[in-house]
Amino acid sequence: MVQYPLEVSAVITSALSGMIAARKKGLDLVGVYAIAFVNAFGGGTLRDVLLDRRPFFWVRYEGYAVLVLLLAALYVYGSRLLKPVKAPAYRVFALLDAFGLALFSISGTAFALEYRMPPFTASLLGVITGVVGGVLRDILLVQIPVVFRKTATLYATCAFVGCWVYLVLVLWQVDMAIATVAGFCTIVLLRMLALRYNLTLPTPREEE
Amino acid sequence: MVQYPLEVSAVITSALSGMIAARKKGLDLVGVYAIAFVNAFGGGTLRDVLLDRRPFFWVRYEGYAVLVLLLAALYVYGSRLLKPVKAPAYRVFALLDAFGLALFSISGTAFALEYRMPPFTASLLGVITGVVGGVLRDILLVQIPVVFRKTATLYATCAFVGCWVYLVLVLWQVDMAIATVAGFCTIVLLRMLALRYNLTLPTPREEE
Amino acid sequence: MVQYPLEVSAVITSALSGMIAARKKGLDLVGVYAIAFVNAFGGGTLRDVLLDRRPFFWVRYEGYAVLVLLLAALYVYGSRLLKPVKAPAYRVFALLDAFGLALFSISGTAFALEYRMPPFTASLLGVITGVVGGVLRDILLVQIPVVFRKTATLYATCAFVGCWVYLVLVLWQVDMAIATVAGFCTIVLLRMLALRYNLTLPTPREEE
Numbered sequence: 001m002v003q004y005p006l007e008v009s010a011v012i013t014s015a016l017s018g019m020i021a022a023r024k025k026g027l028d029l030v031g032v033y034a035i036a037f038v039n040a041f042g043g044g045t046l047r048d049v050l051l052d053r054r055p056f057f058w059v060r061y062e063g064y065a066v067l068v069l070l071l072a073a074l075y076v077y078g079s080r081l082l083k084p085v086k087a088p089a090y091r092v093f094a095l096l097d098a099f100g101l102a103l104f105s106i107s108g109t110a111f112a113l114e115y116r117m118p119p120f121t122a123s124l125l126g127v128i129t130g131v132v133g134g135v136l137r138d139i140l141l142v143q144i145p146v147v148f149r150k151t152a153t154l155y156a157t158c159a160f161v162g163c164w165v166y167l168v169l170v171l172w173q174v175d176m177a178i179a180t181v182a183g184f185c186t187i188v189l190l191r192m193l194a195l196r197y198n199l200t201l202p203t204p205r206e207e208e
Numbered sequence: 209m210v211q212y213p214l215e216v217s218a219v220i221t222s223a224l225s226g227m228i229a230a231r232k233k234g235l236d237l238v239g240v241y242a243i244a245f246v247n248a249f250g251g252g253t254l255r256d257v258l259l260d261r262r263p264f265f266w267v268r269y270e271g272y273a274v275l276v277l278l279l280a281a282l283y284v285y286g287s288r289l290l291k292p293v294k295a296p297a298y299r300v301f302a303l304l305d306a307f308g309l310a311l312f313s314i315s316g317t318a319f320a321l322e323y324r325m326p327p328f329t330a331s332l333l334g335v336i337t338g339v340v341g342g343v344l345r346d347i348l349l350v351q352i353p354v355v356f357r358k359t360a361t362l363y364a365t366c367a368f369v370g371c372w373v374y375l376v377l378v379l380w381q382v383d384m385a386i387a388t389v390a391g392f393c394t395i396v397l398l399r400m401l402a403l404r405y406n407l408t409l410p411t412p413r414e415e416e
Numbered sequence: 417m418v419q420y421p422l423e424v425s426a427v428i429t430s431a432l433s434g435m436i437a438a439r440k441k442g443l444d445l446v447g448v449y450a451i452a453f454v455n456a457f458g459g460g461t462l463r464d465v466l467l468d469r470r471p472f473f474w475v476r477y478e479g480y481a482v483l484v485l486l487l488a489a490l491y492v493y494g495s496r497l498l499k500p501v502k503a504p505a506y507r508v509f510a511l512l513d514a515f516g517l518a519l520f521s522i523s524g525t526a527f528a529l530e531y532r533m534p535p536f537t538a539s540l541l542g543v544i545t546g547v548v549g550g551v552l553r554d555i556l557l558v559q560i561p562v563v564f565r566k567t568a569t570l571y572a573t574c575a576f577v578g579c580w581v582y583l584v585l586v587l588w589q590v591d592m593a594i595a596t597v598a599g600f601c602t603i604v605l606l607r608m609l610a611l612r613y614n615l616t617l618p619t620p621r622e623e624e
Contacts, residue, residue, distance in 0.1 A: 022564075028617040030572045031564025034551075045466075050253075052262055054468055062534045077618070118270045135242075135348070140551070142560050144350050148230075148239025156238045201236040202285070258461075260470055326478045343450075343556070352558050356438075356447025364446045409444040410493070 010100030013093060015040040015068045018137045019075045025141050033072040035137050040068055043132035047108050047125050051115045094195055095188075098158075102187035105130035105159040106166055106180055119167050126163035131156045150203060154194035157201065162187030218308030221301060223248040223276045226345045227283045233349050241280040243345050248276055251340035255316050255333050259323045302403055303396075306366075310395035313338035313367040314374055314388055327375050334371035339364045358411060362402035365409065370395030426516030429509060431456040431484045434553045435491045441557050449488040451553050456484055459548035463524050463541050467531045510611055511604075514574075518603035521546035521575040522582055522596055535583050542579035547572045566619060570610035573617065578603030 018039030022032045041058045048056050058065045108129025112122035131147055138145040147156050166183025226247030230240045249266045256264050266273045316337025320330035339355055346353040355363050374391025434455030438448040457474045464472050474481045524545025528538035554561040563571050582599025
């Protein structure tokens with residue numbers, strides 16, 4: 001299966017997004033772990049609460065929650081060790097993050113369909129799974145969520161479009177594996193284009 | 209039924225409250241839609257999570273979530289079109305918003321009773337249904353919730369009093385329809401009075 | 417039973433923490449009540465939502481929610497009456513708050529075990545029960561959660577250690593009562609030491 005390594009990297013990249021943001025605000029290990037945890041598992045947890053689905057991902061695979069704790073401790077106390085990794089890692093990070101967004105969004109949509117949600121709701125639950133972790137991180141750090149900002153490159157929008165590619169193919173009875181791959185690749189590709197060409201949603205004419 | 213048009217207008221006014229606040233903070237379409245969605249459906253969703261009640265309002269009537277998306281797009285990109293509507297619309301907006309508060313609060317209390325909640329809890333769930341959408345909007349926009357502020361005209365208080373009018377009549381075995389109308393009108397009336405005479409909760413003597 | 421008076425004092429101290437913080441931000445009675453409520457019941461409610469456990473503590477014992485409303489009204493409008501109590505009360509408050517943290521955390525862990533959560537998850541749910549009320553209070557007041565700050569004396573960490581003392585004893589088949597007392601005392605003791613010696617988590621070398 002290709003899903004497992006993807007899942008691990010998605011958890012790690014989203015936890016790392018949380019840690020970086022938390023350290024910028026000067027939080028201690030408790031704060032860094034809490035933010036990393038929320039960033040990694042918040043979207044899936046909200047989706048599961050909305051779908052009334054148990055057990056949560058981080059309960060079924062308890063190792064992930066422990067892994068994030070170890071990463072947080074390493075990040076806070078061993079950041080000197082991590083230094084050489086950082087500079088060249090940015091592009092890799094962005095790519096892994098796009099994989100994570102794609103994985104979380106498509107799997108969120110698939111779970112929603114399994115729970116017999118109507119298509120539009122399923123697409124929203126896909127986006128929620130992919131994006132809400134970062135929103136909760138920003139709420140805890142008292143800053144307007146990055147994905148909502150006018151200056152942010154396309155992120156939720158990539159997830160939304162990819163979820164609809166997946167949904168349309170599923171509704172057309174296309175083979176599940178093909179639909180999954182198509183939706184997944186759409187999200188990764190759009191996200192990479194958005195980063196490369198600095199794409200944002202068009203700005204409206206005037207502010208009020 | 210009179211409930212249906214009321215419901216539509218409640219969704220629209222609360223979504224609009226969210227959009228206005230989101231645009232003031234300069235968010236893009238993703239942000240405006242998310243805030244509008246949360247403002248319109250957040251209170252009912254929290255109530256349903258607390259009551260363990262499914263499906264959510266916005267899942268059962270999927271059209272609402274689509275409607276809010278269309279409104280958000282219109283608001284962000286077509287605000288020039290909306291301009292002539294705005295100025296005179298303020299009073300209408302305030303009235304529709306009061307209708308929405310009343311509808312959400314009374315229906316929240318009624319659902320809570322149906323789920324055999326004790327009366328005080330039912331009144332809280334009524335207020336939560338009416339008010340929490342706006343609270344979540346403010347959390348996402350990183351501002352202290354408007355309804356909690358000393359300078360805010362009575363809002364949650366109107367909902368609380370109206371819910372108790374409804375509850376007392378229901379506990380006295382008064383006809384359900386009468387109780388509903390009495391609670392509803394209490395909220396609308398109190399809210400209109402609060403706006404007209406700028407009523408706030410009494411300020412305490414001293415700050416600490 | 418010794419649990420009942422402990423529970424009452426835990427609710428009162430955590431509600432009071434919320435009220436003090438809310439008044440500092442100049443909120444009205446609605447705000448003070450909402451923050452006190454969230455501070456007192458937020459952690460247990462999130463735990464119960466995560467465990468899919470009903471009814472909530474504040475629904476089963478409706479008196480607590482009413483009690484918090486009365487306390488909030490007294491705090492906002494009768495703070496002159498409370499004045500003589502305040503100054504010498506600080507140490508008592510800190511002790512009662514530590515009791516509350518211990519009670520909430522250990523009972524949260526115990527509930528999680530009852531719902532067959534794995535140990536690490538159970539320890540997290542214990543900490544969540546003890547700590548999340550204060551986190552939600554800070555979110556509503558638009559400030560970075562106190563427990564996450566570098567300058568904060570050990571709080572979540574005390575709960576985490578105490579939950580593990582409890583868990584290890586339970587997994588070793590030690591008598592439940594002994595495990596509970598041991599975990600409880602660990603948390604209270606650690607918290608008192610943290611306050612007395614101003615213990616914080618070690619600061620990492622460098623900020624980024």
